[in-house]
Amino acid sequence: MSLYILPKERLPGFVDNLRAGFRVVGPVRTETGYAFADIRSADELVLEYPTTILPPKKYLLPQRETLFTFRTGNAEDGTQQIEVEPVFQDVQPTVIFGVHTCDMHGIVLYDKVFSQGYKDEHYCARREQTYIIGIECLRPCDDASFCKDMGTLTAPPVYDLHMTAVDDNYLIDTGTEKGERLLLANVEAHLATTDDIRRLSQTLSAKWPHFRHRLKMTKDQIPSLMAINYGSHIWDTLGERCLACGSCTNVCPTCFCFDVQDEMALNMEEGERTRIWDSCQLREFALVAGGHNFRGSKASRVRHRMMRKGKYIQQVHGITGCTGCGRCQRACLVDITIPGTLNALYDEMQIDLSSATGA
Numbered sequence: 066m067s068l069y070i071l072p073k074e075r076l077p078g079f080v081d082n083l084r085a086g087f088r089v090v091g092p093v094r095t096e097t098g099y100a101f102a103d104i105r106s107a108d109e110l111v112l113e114y115p116t117t118i119l120p121p122k123k124y125l126l127p128q129r130e131t132l133f134t135f136r137t138g139n140a141e142d143g144t145q146q147i148e149v150e151p152v153f154q155d156v157q158p159t160v161i162f163g164v165h166t167c168d169m170h171g172i173v174l175y176d177k178v179f180s181q182g183y184k185d186e187h188y189c190a191r192r193e194q195t196y197i198i199g200i201e202c203l204r205p206c207d208d209a210s211f212c213k214d215m216g217t218l219t220a221p222p223v224y225d226l227h228m229t230a231v232d233d234n235y236l237i238d239t240g241t242e243k244g245e246r247l248l249l250a251n252v253e254a255h256l257a258t259t260d261d262i263r264r265l266s267q268t269l270s271a272k273w274p275h276f277r278h279r280l281k282m283t284k285d286q287i288p289s290l291m292a293i294n295y296g297s298h299i300w301d302t303l304g305e306r307c308l309a310c311g312s313c314t315n316v317c318p319t320c321f322c323f324d325v326q327d328e329m330a331l332n333m334e335e336g337e338r339t340r341i342w343d344s345c346q347l348r349e350f351a352l353v354a355g356g357h358n359f360r361g362s363k364a365s366r367v368r369h370r371m372m373r374k375g376k377y378i379q380q381v382h383g384i385t386g387c388t389g390c391g392r393c394q395r396a397c398l399v400d401i402t403i404p405g406t407l408n409a410l411y412d413e414m415q416i417d418l419s420s421a422t423g424a
């Protein structure tokens with residue numbers, strides 16, 4: 066793939082040209098923070114944003130979507146029939162502009178989850194029409210970020226275009242051929258020179274000291290830490306604090322659990338099947354037939370979320386279940402955080418070890 070240089074002054078023209086053929090979404094300023102939203106004019110797009118309330122997953126897995134409609138009735142011979150019509154909502158050529166590297170890692174996970182094994186046609190239909198334009202993070206979003214610990218501070222190969230601000234220009238890496246075509250068809254950009262590449266390299270090297278480590282262990286140690294601490298008393302402590310509100314999972318770029326509901330029309334002959342985001346932190350999530358709840362306590366639900374982030378997803382999909390974006394920390398009213406929990410488990414192990422050795 067190639068590296069292009071685009072003067073920053075040409076960005077508005079690029080965005081406006083894209084809008085002629087695509088739904089363009091990207092980070093905008095709102096009263097409550099930054100959020101991914103439809104870009105109606107290029108000056109709404111804010112590329113130097115700290116983080117957004119929700120990650121861009123909402124464009125790939127909407128909060129609520131109709132999967133199919135159905136109609137029941139009787140055939141001429143009296144047998145009952147049901148007609149089913151698939152529905153593909155929000156499937157349109159879309160450019161997601163300004164995706165941070167951590168959120169790209171979230172999309173890598175989503176692509177695996179929804180396209181491997183049982184293929185989710187609805188997700189894949191939207192994904193095939195989606196272009197990802199990333200923006201390199203040169204500063205941490207805020208103190209809640211721990212992307213450096215989780216190895217998500219560099220872009221994974223999921224982007225079509227990836228931009229890095231260098232002085233008055235963007236250096237744009239083309240990750241796919243369709244991304245390169247998208248760029249060249251919509252703005253005048255030139256191949257980067259050796260000097261541009263040197264300045265890009267300097268910019269990328271200079272960013273690392275601005276990001277700090279928050280974890281006391283390495284990313285690779287986390288799955289074992291979780292396994293050893295399955296029976297820790299820390300889960301009870303966190304369970305007592307947790308409000309079971311589900312905010313942490315809603316804002317998470319790697320949470321993908323959903324509920325499926327059938328809704329009948331008043332005529333009781335037709336209806337639709339919808340799926341909506343769900344949260345393992347809600348009491349009803351594990352409620353099954355007969356009234357049994359296999360994760361009835363908040364302690365067991367907090368543990369389950371932490372286990373997914375630190376161990377289960379890594380085991381099943383081979384990639385991190387937490388991008389270190391920090392959104393769950395910002396959303397949690399009782400300050401239950403991933404670094405706080407992992408560090409507490411780690412400290413607990415040091416205490417156990419020292420009492421066992423008499424140190």
Ligand code: SF4
Binds near residue numbers: 316320374387389390
């Ligand atoms: S668990 Fe928290 S920090 Fe990790 S990806 Fe989800 S929201 Fe971000």
Ligand code: SF4
Binds near residue numbers: 308396
């Ligand atoms: S946001 Fe905090 S209080 Fe709410 S469910 Fe998550 S951990 Fe519990």
